[in-house]
Amino acid sequence: MELHIAQNTQELSENLAAWISNYIQEVLQDQPIFTLALSGGNTPKQLHMLLAKEPYKIMIPWNRIHFFWGDERAVPFEDERNNAKMAYDTLLNIVGVPEENIHVMRTDIPPEESAAAYEKMLHTYFKEGETTFDLVLLGMGDDGHTLSLFPGMPVVHEQDAWVKAFFLPAQNMYRITLTAPVVNNAACVIFMATGTGKSLTLKSVIEGTFNPDKYPSQLIRPEDGELHWFVDEAAAGALEM
Numbered sequence: 001m002e003l004h005i006a007q008n009t010q011e012l013s014e015n016l017a018a019w020i021s022n023y024i025q026e027v028l029q030d031q032p033i034f035t036l037a038l039s040g041g042n043t044p045k046q047l048h049m050l051l052a053k054e055p056y057k058i059m060i061p062w063n064r065i066h067f068f069w070g071d072e073r074a075v076p077f078e079d080e081r082n083n084a085k086m087a088y089d090t091l092l093n094i095v096g097v098p099e100e101n102i103h104v105m106r107t108d109i110p111p112e113e114s115a116a117a118y119e120k121m122l123h124t125y126f127k128e129g130e131t132t133f134d135l136v137l138l139g140m141g142d143d144g145h146t147l148s149l150f151p152g153m154p155v156v157h158e159q160d161a162w163v164k165a166f167f168l169p170a171q172n173m174y175r176i177t178l179t180a181p182v183v184n185n186a187a188c189v190i191f192m193a194t195g196t197g198k199s200l201t202l203k204s205v206i207e208g209t210f211n212p213d214k215y216p217s218q219l220i221r222p223e224d225g226e227l228h229w230f231v232d233e234a235a236a237g238a239l240e241m
């Protein structure tokens with residue numbers, strides 16, 4: 001695991017935009033397309049907005065990137081809480097990506113149906129037991145959840161399905177999420193975490209004992225791929241390292 005600490009969210013986003021741009025261009029020297037899974041929430045917004053501006057808007061071959069999501073809140077696309085809408089508003093509508101390269105988790109059909117359709121679509125890109133995404137971007141909630149793997153929910157233990165839908169009583173909402181095994185087969189996984197509200201959780205996730213029921217983010221340990229944490233000083237405040 002590699003830890004990258006920036007002074008604040010702005011610096012973190014700048015460092016990460018440069019890192020991602022280099023990585024995409026490097027990978028695309030050896031293969032025709034790049035597969036990228038996005039996260040939702042607030043943390044990635046600044047990163048998206050930087051990637052949507054020059055120099056990255058020009059440097060990155062956006063039409064060769066295929067977009068996926070790590071998780072989705074089962075609310076209509078127009079709802080501000082919808083993770084795909086956030087990415088369209090902050091990045092995809094600005095850089096102009098061919099629609100056929102964008103794979104949203106549908107929220108206009110029942111969640112279980114959406115999860116099954118998403119898994120089927122993923123199998124057209126990735127084979128069982130082989131490397132999946134070139135890059136998965138993840139956030140971490142203040143409670144230690146990542147994707148929609150929430151503390152205490154059975155989905156945390158899913159070993160077979162790549163995508164699951166379930167009802168999250170705490171938010172009175174269905175969620176659709178990739179599971180830990182499919183993310184752990186990615187070539188590279190990057191977590192972003194900012195703010196003092198995440199500092200104690202970050203310490204437990206990185207330095208504490210393994211307890212994924214309490215801290216599902218601990219489940220993310222790529223088998224052969226890279227794992228990076230991009231955090232700001234506020235989030236890193238409680239770390240000993």
Ligand SMILES: O=C1O[C@H](COP(=O)(O)O)[C@@H](O)[C@H](O)[C@H]1O
Pocket residue numbers: 039040041042043044070071072073083138139140141142145146147148
């Ligand atoms: O609900 C969610 O939360 C996490 C973390 O969000 P943040 O606002 O604390 O960055 C996010 O990664 C996930 O995609 C989203 O559905």
